[in-house]
Amino acid sequence: MSPAxxxxxxxxxxxxxxxxxxxxxxxxxxxxxKSTQVRRLVETLRAGGHDVVRTREPGGTPLGETLxxxxxxxxxxxxxxxxxxxxxxxxxxxxxxxxxxxALAAGRTxxxxxxxxxxxxxxxxxxxxxxxxxxxLNDWATAGLVPDxxxxxxxxxxxxxxxxxxxxxxxxxxxxxxxxxxxxxxxxAFLALAARDPGRYLVLDAVRPPEExxxxxxEAVHARLAGHPRPTAEVGA
Ligand code: TYD
Numbered sequence: 001m002s003p004a005x006x007x008x009x010x011x012x013x014x015x016x017x018x019x020x021x022x023x024x025x026x027x028x029x030x031x032x033x034k035s036t037q038v039r040r041l042v043e044t045l046r047a048g049g050h051d052v053v054r055t056r057e058p059g060g061t062p063l064g065e066t067l068x069x070x071x072x073x074x075x076x077x078x079x080x081x082x083x084x085x086x087x088x089x090x091x092x093x094x095x096x097x098x099x100x101x102x103a104l105a106a107g108r109t110x111x112x113x114x115x116x117x118x119x120x121x122x123x124x125x126x127x128x129x130x131x132x133x134x135x136x137l138n139d140w141a142t143a144g145l146v147p148d149x150x151x152x153x154x155x156x157x158x159x160x161x162x163x164x165x166x167x168x169x170x171x172x173x174x175x176x177x178x179x180x181x182x183x184x185x186x187x188x189a190f191l192a193l194a195a196r197d198p199g200r201y202l203v204l205d206a207v208r209p210p211e212e213x214x215x216x217x218x219e220a221v222h223a224r225l226a227g228h229p230r231p232t233a234e235v236g237a
Contacts, residue, residue, distance in 0.1 A: 021106065022221070023110045023112070024109065024112070024147060024151065024221055024224070025114070026038050026113050026151045027121075027152050028190065028206060029153075029183050030175070030183065031159065032155045032206045033153055033206050036210055037214060037217055038056075038113045040218075041111055041214065041218060042111055044214070052108065053099070055095070055099060057095060057115055057118065058071060058091040058092070058095075060095040060098075060100075061095055067091040071084060072174055072175065073174065081123060081127035085134055085137060088118075089141040092119070092141050093141040093142065096145050116135065116141075116142060117152075119134050119137075119138050120135040120138065120193060121185075122175060125185045125189035126189075146200070149200065149220060150202070151201075151204065151217050151220070152203045153204055154190070155187075155206045156187070156207075157180040157184040160183060161183070202216065202220045204217070
């Protein structure tokens, strides 16, 4: 390139949508039933011969799981909001780079329990850092990776709390034990994010029976998969 040539355009971030695999994320408040729905979807997809990577945030890699332990441990309270947002974003950057992008590039389906919207909601709205600001931080951390489908399991804060108490007793992690007002702010932020990009979200009333929710999720995911090549899991994988 001669010095007179125009500078090349900066490399565009490569959203998952342009990759070969399909990236599905579950979001929602604590006690929404994400783990159950993630498990059911992964079972359904695998039974249909799809090669699926199941993962979660914070976590997904050894570094991410270590950061998870640090950021959720009540022994570290109080953690200021910026530190908290950066720890989640750091775990996410490693997760995307080390696990999610390689899996999508290999044509695998990735199903993650939480992703960047959790930070936009919990740290942006709940902690008051600003939804757009935290979303921008995470856009940088993920180099622009966007899920193909985000399933938002919507529950009122009180319902989520009651379910958590039933599940775990009264102890929860540093975020779960925040008051209902915190969880309600998160909920409104999730709903607002979904409303901005309705084609990419499936918003479900998570108070409904799990079987019904699982059926709707499976239908939506199969619709996304229909447009993609379909690598099958190797025998024994
Ligand atoms: P989660 O794994 O859903 O909780 P559980 O262990 O009960 O299944 O998430 C852990 C907590 O971390 C949850 O309260 C939400 C919070 N969180 C954030 O605040 N920001 C984030 O970016 C993420 C991924 C999670």
